[in-house]
Structure formats: structure tokens, C-alpha cells
Amino acid sequence: MERFRALLIDVDEETKELNKKLTELTIDDLPRGEVLIKVHYSSVNYKDGMALLNNNKVVTSYPMIPGIDLAGTVTASEDSRFTKGQEVIVTSYELGTGHFGGYSEYARVPADWIVPLPEQLSLRTAMIYGTAGFTAALSIKRLLEEGVTKEAGPILVTGATGGVGSMAVMMLYTLGFEVVASTGKVTEANYLQSLGASSVVKRSEFSQQGMKPLQSGKWQAAIDPVGGQSLANVLAQLRYGGTVAVSGLTGGVKIPTTVMPFIIRGVNLVGIDSAQYPMEKRREVWQFIAEELHENERIEKIVTEVRLDEVIETLTAITANNHRGRTIVKI
Incomplete structure (x- = not known):
């Protein structure tokens, strides 16, 4: 079984405070889902920052891999709508709050949460947008x-x-x-x-x-x-x-x-609620972004890129209101 890195958070039974650490997992450690994805990029959102706070109301179960956004390629699929090698986006629903999320080299998610990557976008630009x-x-x-x-x-x-x-x-x-x-x-x-x-x-x-x-x-x-x-x-x-x-x-x-x-x-x-927005309309919004709102040159002024081992520091900054624009995580 291939081992991979992920940011895992869990509640210490004695102190009741959150432990946050980069760790190694295997595919068998991931929750159930029809599609296995090799994650290329994730992103940083205020909600992700809240997930690292003690006694937060964002995460519904522990242990948890946070990250409410991810973009990557399908590695294996039990659903005929998605094929190996296909580039896809997953945002919202329970990702990173009730189901292992994007701060991980691999993710396994329900097929109904997945949006095919619009052809006008790369995996990287999709995560600059993100949630x-x-x-x-x-x-x-x-x-x-x-x-x-x-x-x-x-x-x-x-x-x-x-x-x-x-x-x-x-x-x-x-x-x-x-x-x-x-x-x-x-x-x-x-x-x-x-x-x-x-x-x-x-x-x-x-x-x-x-x-x-x-x-x-x-x-x-x-x-x-x-x-x-x-x-x-x-x-x-x-x-x-x-x-x-x-x-x-x-x-x-x-x-x-x-x-x-x-x-x-x-x-x-x-x-405006993005978490439970219906999938049919969700795809329309992503096409709206790709076809009418996307501009390569200007979007680069918004983005900062960090590595997985820099995520904790970045999430601390966003909840301290010391953050600007969009930060993507190169997994």
C-alpha cells in the first residue's frame, strides 16, 4: 500500500485541545467514496482556518484532514461518470469538515461531489478560485x-x-x-x-x-x-x-x-451558500467562471502558493486577519 502525506487534526483526550500534524497514511485510512483522487492542489479558506481552532463548530468528527477544496486527477473510480486520469474539482459539501479533505496527497470522495475540470482552467487556476x-x-x-x-x-x-x-x-x-x-x-x-x-x-x-x-x-x-x-x-x-x-x-x-x-x-x-449548492447548478457556476470571469494575467495578482508543510502557519494567519487574496497549496 502506497503511503502518502496528509495534515491530520485530532482532539487530545486529556487536554481537549486539537493536535495538528503532518503524518503518513495509506489508502485504506481514507473514508469510503466511489472515486480516488491524486490531489495536485488545494487552497486556503477562512473556514479551513476555523477548523484548526479549539472547540470550533466547523469540524463535525475527528480525526479529520481539513481542506474544503481540492483539484486533482482520478486514480480509480467505481462510478462510470469519471475515468482514470480525468482532471476534476471537489469543493464544499462535507469535504474537510465531516469527510477527509484536500490537505492530503490522496482523497477518496463520493462521486456526487465531483465537478469535471472546465477545459479553460488548469488544476492550479481552479484552486486559485476554489470555494x-x-x-x-x-x-x-x-x-x-x-x-x-x-x-x-x-x-x-x-x-x-x-x-x-x-x-x-x-x-x-x-x-x-x-x-x-x-x-x-x-x-x-x-x-x-x-x-x-x-x-x-x-x-x-x-x-x-x-x-x-x-x-x-x-x-x-x-x-x-x-x-x-x-x-x-x-x-x-x-x-x-x-x-x-x-x-x-x-x-x-x-x-x-x-x-x-x-x-x-x-x-x-x-x-449565498456554496456548501450545499445543487450539483447541476454548481457545474453552471464553474462554467460561468471559466467562460466569462476568468482572466489569466489578473488572477496571478491574487495568489500566493505554499507547500503542504506550510499550511498550519497559513491557516493561523487567516484567522488572525493577517491574510490577503488567495493562497493555494501545492500538494
Whole structure:
């Protein structure tokens, strides 16, 4: 049996704290699934960082190999939809939280979780997008369904230096929208403008408490991976009929607002969930990324690449809010 490396986390029975270590496993150590994949790349997401925290609510069983994204080649398949040597993507579902994930040289997963790699993307670029890019693309797709147009004014992106935010700025620019980026890292203005932001505003403009539930209408729409007080102020600044797509909670889970933006300006708050998004529509979003949102040159400005033995340090940085753009893991 071939031995391979993986990042394994487990709960210490005495201290109840998480042990995190690179270890060697065999194929027989992997959970059941119809398809065995040799992993080429994974990626780093905020959810992966949370998985390494003690008493987190992300991981549902231990031991666990974290990593909610992976891209690789099929090594063996019991499902006729996938063949040996085929390049594939797996993101979301229980990957890395309830089922061994992407921080491993091999993964065995249910066939129903797998997306064939779009021909326009490489395994590496697929992981630059990963769950963050998928979430950003799904947010944009929902805004388009709500009627946003390039002529109707700026779209705000909060948490813009994070994975979802960086992707959203770049993707909206690629589609021809005017993008305004919000960040607490004022030193990153040049980075955000290089991705396509027309201007950058301070996070403090949205983080103040006690502001009016209706403020001057500035944005035709917004993409918000932050939540909390920031989301309340974004809602207050939407123009009539505007929409905000929310996908995160780094700013908190409570939204201190009123019904006023909804019943006076008719604004919309749409929730974005990538974890359980249906497979048929999931494939459509990946094609949307590959055919309309992908740009080779600009995407390289977002990415940092690390090795498997650097993952723990990187995940610690992301939960400490000391991270920018997207980090991929070369397995």
C-alpha cells in the first residue's frame, strides 16, 4: 500500500485541545467514496482556518484532514461518470469538515461531489478560485438575476482583501462593472486597484454603530462576505431596489438594522451558500467562471502558493486577519 502525506487534526483526550500534524497514511485510512483522487492542489479558506481552532463548530468528527477544496486527477473510480486520469474539482459539501479533505496527497470522495475540470482552467487556476471564487461568482450571478447593469452605478465589495472579496472585485471588473472596494487595510489600496477597483473606502465607514437605518443611497448593489454591523450600514446605503449578496460572518452574525431599507427602498438581501449548492447548478457556476470571469494575467495578482508543510502557519494567519487574496497549496 502506497503511503502518502496528509495534515491530520485530532482532539487530545486529556487536554481537549486539537493536535495538528503532518503524518503518513495509506489508502485504506481514507473514508469510503466511489472515486480516488491524486490531489495536485488545494487552497486556503477562512473556514479551513476555523477548523484548526479549539472547540470550533466547523469540524463535525475527528480525526479529520481539513481542506474544503481540492483539484486533482482520478486514480480509480467505481462510478462510470469519471475515468482514470480525468482532471476534476471537489469543493464544499462535507469535504474537510465531516469527510477527509484536500490537505492530503490522496482523497477518496463520493462521486456526487465531483465537478469535471472546465477545459479553460488548469488544476492550479481552479484552486486559485476554489470555494472563495465559487462564492464570489455565485454572488455575482445572483446580482445579475436581480437586474444589476453596468450602466446603473457602482457595486460595493466589503472585506475586499479577503478571498471572496478579492475575487469579487476582479470578476466584476472583468464583466465591466464599476467596483468600489471596502477594506480595513488601507495600505492595500494599490493591490485592490490592480484587481480592478475604481476606488477604495475605509471599513470604518461601515463599522460604526448607531447609524441611521436609511442613509444616502450610494450603491446599486453590494457583495458582502462580512456580515454584522457592516452589513447593516451597507443595507442603509443601497439605492432604491438595490441588492446585497451576503456570504460571510467575519464581522458577526447579528445584523443591527430595521425593516426600513426593505419597505421604504425595496432593497433585497440574498443569502449565498456554496456548501450545499445543487450539483447541476454548481457545474453552471464553474462554467460561468471559466467562460466569462476568468482572466489569466489578473488572477496571478491574487495568489500566493505554499507547500503542504506550510499550511498550519497559513491557516493561523487567516484567522488572525493577517491574510490577503488567495493562497493555494501545492500538494
